[in-house]
Amino acid sequence: MHIIExxxxxxxxxxxxxxxxVIAAYPITPQTPLTERLSEYVESGEMQAEYIPVESEHSxxxxxxxxSSAGARTFTATSANGLLYMHEQVQWAAGARLPIVMCVxxxxxxxxxxxxxxxxxxxxxxxxxxxxxxxxxxxxxxxxVIKAYWLAEKVSIPIMxxxxxxxxxxxxxxxDVPDQEKVDAFLSPFRPDYALNPDQPANLNTVTLPDxxxxxxxxxxxxYMEIRYLLQEEMRTSLTVAAEAEKRFADIFGRGGDPYxxxxxxxxxxxxxxxxxxxxxxxxxxxxxxRKEGIKVGVMxxxxxxxxxxxxxxxxxxxxxxxxxxxxxxSYGYEGALVSDLKSALYDHLAGTGVMPMVQNIxxxxxxxxxxxxxxxxxxxxxxxxxxxxxxxxxxLKL
Amino acid sequence: MGTRNYRRKTSHSEHGPGDGGRTGSxxxxxxxxxxxxxxxxxxxxxxxxMCWLFCPEVVISRTIPPAIDLEYCKGCGxxxxxxxxxxxxxxxxxxxxxxxxxxx
Numbered sequence: 001m002h003i004i005e006x007x008x009x010x011x012x013x014x015x016x017x018x019x020x021x022v023i024a025a026y027p028i029t030p031q032t033p034l035t036e037r038l039s040e041y042v043e044s045g046e047m048q049a050e051y052i053p054v055e056s057e058h059s060x061x062x063x064x065x066x067x068s069s070a071g072a073r074t075f076t077a078t079s080a081n082g083l084l085y086m087h088e089q090v091q092w093a094a095g096a097r098l099p100i101v102m103c104v105x106x107x108x109x110x111x112x113x114x115x116x117x118x119x120x121x122x123x124x125x126x127x128x129x130x131x132x133x134x135x136x137x138x139x140x141x142x143x144x145v146i147k148a149y150w151l152a153e154k155v156s157i158p159i160m161x162x163x164x165x166x167x168x169x170x171x172x173x174x175x176d177v178p179d180q181e182k183v184d185a186f187l188s189p190f191r192p193d194y195a196l197n198p199d200q201p202a203n204l205n206t207v208t209l210p211d212x213x214x215x216x217x218x219x220x221x222x223x224y225m226e227i228r229y230l231l232q233e234e235m236r237t238s239l240t241v242a243a244e245a246e247k248r249f250a251d252i253f254g255r256g257g258d259p260y261x262x263x264x265x266x267x268x269x270x271x272x273x274x275x276x277x278x279x280x281x282x283x284x285x286x287x288x289x290x291r292k293e294g295i296k297v298g299v300m301x302x303x304x305x306x307x308x309x310x311x312x313x314x315x316x317x318x319x320x321x322x323x324x325x326x327x328x329x330x331s332y333g334y335e336g337a338l339v340s341d342l343k344s345a346l347y348d349h350l351a352g353t354g355v356m357p358m359v360q361n362i363x364x365x366x367x368x369x370x371x372x373x374x375x376x377x378x379x380x381x382x383x384x385x386x387x388x389x390x391x392x393x394x395x396x397l398k399l
Numbered sequence: 400m401g402t403r404n405y406r407r408k409t410s411h412s413e414h415g416p417g418d419g420g421r422t423g424s425x426x427x428x429x430x431x432x433x434x435x436x437x438x439x440x441x442x443x444x445x446x447x448x449m450c451w452l453f454c455p456e457v458v459i460s461r462t463i464p465p466a467i468d469l470e471y472c473k474g475c476g477x478x479x480x481x482x483x484x485x486x487x488x489x490x491x492x493x494x495x496x497x498x499x500x501x502x503x
Contacts (some may be wrong), residue, residue, distance in 0.1 A: 097409050156408065194411065208410040212402050216413050221416050222402045229407045 001177050002080040006032035007168035009104045010138040010175055011161070013031045013076070016047050016147030017183040018101075022126050024052040024063035027220035028082040030165035031105040035077055057082040061100070062217075062308035068098040069204060071195030073149065073202075076100070079165060081122045082106035084267050087125070094129030094231060096205050099152035099159075099190070101145065106277070106328075107165040108367040111178060116368020117165040121274060123329040123337050125160065131238060132305040135260065135357030136274040139175040139368035143249065143256075144176070150187050151245045155238040157231070164278045166368075178253055186252050188384075235307045242304060261308030262301040265291065271384045272317060272357075275326040276338060279371065283326065293373075295384050309343050314349030320357040324383045326376075327392075328365040335361045335392045361392040369396045414457055424433055426474035428489040436486035439463045450478035450487060 005013075011034050015023070022040070035116035041047035050067075057078050062076040078086065083104055093100050104122045108114040115238045122132060127389045133148060141163050148159040185253065194202070200262055208224045214237075215221040222230075242259045252258035264284050275285045280301035284379045299314060300307070317323050327336030334340065339361040350356045362379055365371045375395050403428035430450075433483040434440040440463060451461045459478060467478075479487040 095409075194407070203412045204411060205410045219405060220400065220402050221405055221407075221412075222410070224410075226402050226405075227408065234408070316488055 001179075002174055003177055004172050004174045005138070006033070006172050007135075007138050007141050008105070008170070009037055009161070010141040011145055012037035012041070012178050014142040015075050015101075016041055017142075017178060018073065018149045018182060018187055019189070020049055020075045020149075020186075021045075022050045022052065022064065022067035022074045024054050024060045024067070024074070025078070026054055026057045026060050026082060027083040028079045028107075029140065030117075030169045031077045031079045031082070031309060034105065034169070036105060038075070040237070044150065057086040059188055060087055061086040061093060061102070063136065064102075065089060065093050065096060066099045068093075068100050068192075069096070069191065071192050073153075073190040074098075075102070076101050077103035077105065078107045080109050080115075082374075083121045083125060084109060087128075090125055090128045091128065092205070093158045095227065097156040097231070099156055099192075100149045101147070101152055101161060103141075103145070104160045105165045105169045106160045106162055113331050114166075114367040116329040117146045117167055118366050119162070119164075119220075120329040120366075121162055122162045125307060126337060129235065131155075131157055131159040131235070131242075131307065133159060133161050134301070134303055135161065135168065136278050136281045136301050137175070138168065138173040139172060140254075141168065142175060142177065146183055146187065147242075147245045147249055149190075150248070151238065151242055153190055153192075153221050154241050154245070155234055155299070156192075157235060157238060160278065167278045173222060173300065176255075182252050186248060187395070197340050219277075231308060239304070239307050239309060240324060246269070258303075258312070260302070260304045262302075262303055263316060264299045266298035266300055266316065268296060268322040270296045271286070271298075271324065272320050272322075273297065273324045273326055273376075273380055274302060274313075274317075274338070275307060276328075279326055279328065279365070282371065282373060283376055285328040285373050286380050289377050290382055290384070293381075295381065296372065297380055297384060298332065304339070308345065310341075310345035311349060312379055313342060314345050317346065317356040317357055318350060318353075322358045322360070324360055324362060327378075328363075329390065330363055336363060337359060339392070363376055363392045363394045364396050370395065409458045409501045422469075422471055422473055426469075426472065426492055427492055428476065429472065430474070430476070430496070431467060431490050432464060432467065433486045433488070434464050435441050436484045437464060437482075438484060438486075439465070440486075447483065449483060453477050453481045468484045 042051040106119045106120045152159045212223045246259035283299040325339040451459045458471045460466045
């Protein structure tokens with residue numbers, strides 16, 4: 001069924017269709033309307049779930065961790081400082097290998113206080129062991145939530161579904177809401193290997209020694225390092241599982257594409273703009289303008305940020321003259337996190353091959369600074385002429 | 400030999416003696432049970448068992464009399480603390496001869 005709704009409702013409908021058992025959340029702009037909508041579904045009986053209001057984001061994720069350990073399919077959502085406040089539990093959920101899905105409605109982090117959009121919040125959680133997916137429109141939001149549950153439960157790794165605050169969360173767009181029967185065909189009920197059970201008591205994630213140990217049955221059990229290695233190994237494997245998720249989804253719902261990247265006019269392009277989220281759709285307008293001027297540019301959205309699709313990106317960017325990475329976040333003291341990761345991937349896969357593109361970084365839209373399409377066009381035009389700077393270039397800055 | 404084929408990928412420990420490993424020789428004090436004060440022993444009935452309930456190493460049995468597995472007992476003293484009739488006392492390991500220890 002096609003409807004016109006905002007991005008937060010798209011996410012809420014995805015959660016409803018996935019038959020989530022436990023929702024725990026604390027309100028924070030611009031995420032609040034998403035969990036408000038979920039509380040309405042639960043209150044009206046439309047959704048058979050426990051909605052647990054809590055006093056903080058730290059508790060919200062703690063509730064999801066406990067419920068997920070007991071075998072429930074769980075959901076939470078947050079933004080900005082709320083995400084930072086749950087940071088300890090974010091790491092915990094990954095180490096405990098719980099398939100929690102959380103929407104991160106991207107917003108700038110304080111100080112100074114700011115409620116508008118950038119992506120510093122989720123980017124700052126890059127190294128926590130969560131899978132991160134980025135959405136560019138409402139259809140991708142609802143679809144990503146559904147895919148995320150399948151993937152998270154398959155690989156036992158939690159997933160952040162990230163989408164831009166206001167730009168997607170509060171704007172209205174038409175999108176297709178899949179039929180419940182199709183979602184049920186795609187996503188079976190959650191059946192974990194172990195769920196907390198009074199008849200089979202266990203201590204989960206208690207002090208785990210540096211070295212391996214004999215467990216109570218006399219089997220050699222992992223030390224801390226083995227458990228962490230397995231998280232890394234299965235994060236990498238989940239790239240392949242994500243491709244399987246995308247294919248299964250396309251078979252059932254009739255839409256989808258490349259699981260890792262979303263290219264637009266990239267095949268014959270000499271210069272490619274790369275970014276995360278809704279910005280890449282805005283960049284398409286600039287690409288169209290520049291194509292009319294005869295400049296061969298394209299744009300590529302990165303849909304998966306962790307695990308990083310290094311091979312797919314290197315393959316797609318091989319032989320291009322230039323890659324311009326647009327970011328609404330940065331690793332202070334160096335450059336954008338995405339551009340660093342991308343350069344690392346290009347070095348690993350293309351060093352010495354003679355097909356290594358030049359790479360530059362543009363920082364923009366920090367704290368909701370208006371991103372004018374004209375400025376994007378100009379930045380791309382300039383980058384296509386010559387490499388602008390080794391340092392990240394800030395556009396829209398009025399200093 | 401590594402843990403590649405271990406059946407879990409997380410830290411997961413189960414109820415039973417020794418999940419924290421054998422104690423070895425470092426225990427400072429050991430619990431000693433006086434059956435003339437122990438409730439289940441006196442009544443010859445299933446009762447109390449606070450020591451069994453509280454032992455974090457699960458080394459005390461729910462039997463009459465309760466048996467303490469010193470192979471795994473860490474000597475924490477929680478059983479002695481919880482015992483309502485003070486039937487368990489913590490005794491310095493130095494008070495036991497090597498012969499006593501061999502009998503364990």
